[in-house]
Amino acid sequence: MKAQGLEQGAVIDGYTIGQRLHQGGMATIWSVTHPDISSPILMKVPNLFEGEDPAAIVSFEMEQMILPRLVGPHVPHFHAAGDFQPQAYIVMERVEGQSLLGMINDLPLPVDQVAALGADIATALDDLHGQHVVHLDVKPSNLMRRPDGRIVLVDFGLSRHDQLPDLMAEEFRLPYGTAPYMAPEQVLGIRNEPRADLFALGVLMYFFATGTRPFGDPQSLNGLKRRxxxxxxxxxTLRPDIPPWFQELVLRCLEVDPDARHPTAAQLAFDLRHPEGVRLTQRATKKKADGFFTALRRRFAGERVRQVRRGAQSNYISSAPIILLALDLSGASDDLTDGLRQTVARLLRAAPASRLACLNVLKLARLAIDRSVDDLGQNKHAQRLGALKRWAAPLNLSEDRLTYHILEAVDPAAAILDYVARNRVDHVVIGARADSTLRTLLGSVSAQVAAHAPCTVTIVRNRAFGQDEGAASAAVS
Amino acid sequence: MRLALMADIHANREAFDACLEHAAGQRIDQYMLLGDYVGYGADPGYVVDRIMDLCAKGADAVIGNHDAAISGDTRGMNPIAATAIGWTRDQLNQTHQEFLGGLPYSIDTDGRLFVHAEATDPPRFGYITNTESAARDLHESQANAVFCGHVHMPAIYGITATEKVMRHVPVTGVPVPLPRHRRWLVVLGSVGQPRDGNPDACYGILDTVKCEIIFHRVAYDIEAAAQKILAAGLPDFLATRLFIGR
Structure with a gap:
């Protein structure tokens, strides 16, 4: 049962213990090898001493439950777990690359770098949330960067899986988490709110961009509740060269009411990658923290606590999709663009927290572009943006739910698919071009998008009137 | 070892057959039947025949309160249940009745206790419906893990490191780990008369190597089961409730 019995050279269930990589408060991490596994792996072993804080055991159990159920590039790959008798352990991928902890020696960092990092972290969180898990301990030391730049979330000891028993919930009166990063709802003991991770990410981005932690590092429960x-x-106010959009996004992450934050991590990532589309509110221009008496009133009114509790009961993932409209502006009929608009309007109405990205692809020739074409290209760009805006105007969407994008690409379908993957789009709406020689020759863009997109695709096609009913079936027979 | 756990079949032939058919594709090593094979439903004879057949092939079965009422008294039962037992008694032959009467109250293997209702006093058939009753039962029982039915709503209770009891409602098809170093009380849902709002038949599979349990929901011909209840002249409510799973 005792972790300290382990030493280099020992063999547990076929895993040979190598170097000790890390000695933490709750667990020790060893480099291990196994004859059947060629990639680098590590073994995490809980520190079990007599009279030890039960949190160490329970959090290890939670990780043993959760990690085997997670997949994908944003988590360490799970290999094996050992029961508490004779030796509890988890063997997982040893992620190449560094944790973000080393970065805190170089703070503050340029805003663009922090925004790009924040977007990558939000993408990883979206992937985790989609697998039913809230991390609840997002902080630099629990984030690793793979050599390809992708973020890996590690340490699921405080996490909550919404389909598994939560051993942490009943266990402890004090909230568990890392003081500077903990969301208000987490401080109040609420563990099933995915947007708690967005709050922690907001703290991280604030810290990385200013070099100062927004809520310090409180050591008492009262200190924690202050936020x-x-x-x-x-x-x-700390760094005047920070652009208003960045302050807007960070302060939105740090909203006390989870409902006031971005509805999903994917939507936050989207905003961080498209600052030009961020709608600025009073958060963007705020110059100082609210007055002492305002804060004092809040403290004693109790309304804030009720607000947090109310807000943290969300139907999170499904209710806030990113919808992508791919609009073909070259010769699509008015009927089709109307049909697209009706379809999009229905989707937006059904999910009030959804957002719409209107996209058009400017098709490039395969050969390099000379200067005169570049000028023309600029014009085309502005013209297409105008057309997209005219198309969207009748939807009467507020700015924070709507963005426009003109991509330039040789292969429109590939460009749309790439955009869908990078921005974690949930639903693509695309029109089917009428039969044409071009489509017959090249294959339709909508068909390729429908075949390869990792999400729902709605293809809008106008019903044909005034035609022979037998014609369609004759065509496919 | 993979154990199929089925509770509260309640003479629902269609639901029981559907679960057995589903389980046939799940590499089951052992069937563990957790009581209340009869009562409420219209096919007691068929269901008991199948149970006897399964037991002859190595399955284990414990007695439920409705099974006990066949040869005993129906005091303490609500009027609808008592009516159904009266009808059921006439449908079962001597062999059926002796088989049911001879079943044990509980089976204890490898620290796992299988019982119809509460573990501490099986013949009392108390209900485990919340963390308080689960805590009482777990604290008084010696078993490492208790598996029971009786409530018709699936739930998993566990004792945590600080002796508190947590409750978890299992999600269909998602395996729940039951680590050996903790103590667990698992309430199976009902095969033949679910009451958790999901009308599909419910049963569980315990994997004793992986130490996890998974709950399955199986669609069955509710229409047929309900029609037979009405045709038998049993109370209408026993038929209509099957459609809504309440």
Whole structure:
């Protein structure tokens, strides 16, 4: 049962213990090898001492439950787990690359770098949330960067899987988490709110961009609770060169009410990657924290606590999709563009927290472009943007739910698919071009998108009127 | 070892057959039947025949309160249940009745206790419906893990590191780990009369190597089961509730 019995050279269930990589408060991490596994792996062993904090055991059990159920590039690949008798352990991929902890020596970092990093972290969180898990301990030391740049979330000891028993929930009166990063709802003991991870990411981005932690590093429960009623100093006050959009996004992450934050991590990632589309509110221009008496009133009114509790009961994933409209502006009929608009309007109405990205692909020739074409290209760009905006105007969407994108690509279908993957789009709406020689020769873009997109695709096609009913079936027979 | 756990079949032939058919594709090593094979439904004879057949092939079965009522008294039962038992008694032959009467109250293997209702006093048939009753039962029982039915709503209770009891409602098709170093009380859902709002038949598969349990929901011909209940002249409510799983 005792972890300290382990030493280099020992063999457990076929795994040979190598170097000790890390000695943490709750667990020790060893490099291990196995004859059947060629990739680098490590073994995590809980520290089990007599009279040890039961949190160490329970959090290890939670990780043993959750990690085997997670897949994909944003988590360490799970290999094996050992029962508590004779030796509890988890063997997992040893992620190549560094944790983000080393970066805190170089703070503050340029805003663009922090936004790009934040977007990558949000993408990883979206992937985790989609697998029913809230991390609840997002902080630099629990984030690794793979050599290809992708973020890996590690340490699921405080995490919550919404389809598995939560051993942490009943166990402890004090909230578990890392003080500077913990969301208000987590401080209140609520463990099933995915947007708690967005709050922690907001803390991280604030810290990385300013070099200052927004809520310090409180050591007591009262100190932790302070963030429920006391708002942080706006980042632009600490660093005036921070652009308003960045402050807007960070302060939105740090909203006390989970409902006021981005509805999903994917939507936050989207905003971080498209700052030009961020709608600025009073958060963007805020110059100082709310006055002392305002904060004091909040503290004693209790409304904030009720707000957090109310807000943290969301139907999170399914209710806030990113919808992509791919609009073909070259010769699509008015009927088709109307049909697309009706379809999109229905989807937006059904999910009030959804957002719409309107996209058009400017098809490039395969050969390099000379200067005169470049000028023309610029014009085309503006013209297409105008057309997209005219198309969307009748939807009457507020700015924060709507963005426009013109991509330039040789292969429109590939460009759309790439966009869908990178921005974690949930639903593509695309029109089917009428029969034409071009489509017959090249294959239709909509068909390729429908065949390869990793999400729902709606293809909008106008019903044909005034035609022979037998014609369609004759065509396929 | 993979154990199929089935509770509260309640003479529902269609639901029981559907679950057995589903389980046939799940590499089951052993069937563990957790009581209340009869009562409420219209096919007690058929269901008991199948149970006897399964037991002859190595399955284990414990007695439920409805099974006990066949040869005993129906005091303590609500009027609808008592009516159904009266009808059921006439449908079962001597062999059926002796088989049911001879079943044990509980079976204890490898620290796992299988019982119809509460573990501490099986003949009392108390209900485990919340963390308090689960805590009482777990604290008084010696078993490492208890598996029971009786409530018709699936739930998993566990004792945590600080002796508190947590409750978890299992999600269909998602295996729930039951680590050996903790103690667990698992309430199976009902095969023949689910009451958790999901009308599909419910049963569980315990994997004793992986130490996890998975709950399955199996669609069956509710229409046929309900029609037979009405045709038998049993109370209408016993037929209509099957459609809504309440």
């Amino acid at each position: 429920i009623w006391r708002d942080p100093v706006p980042p632009r």
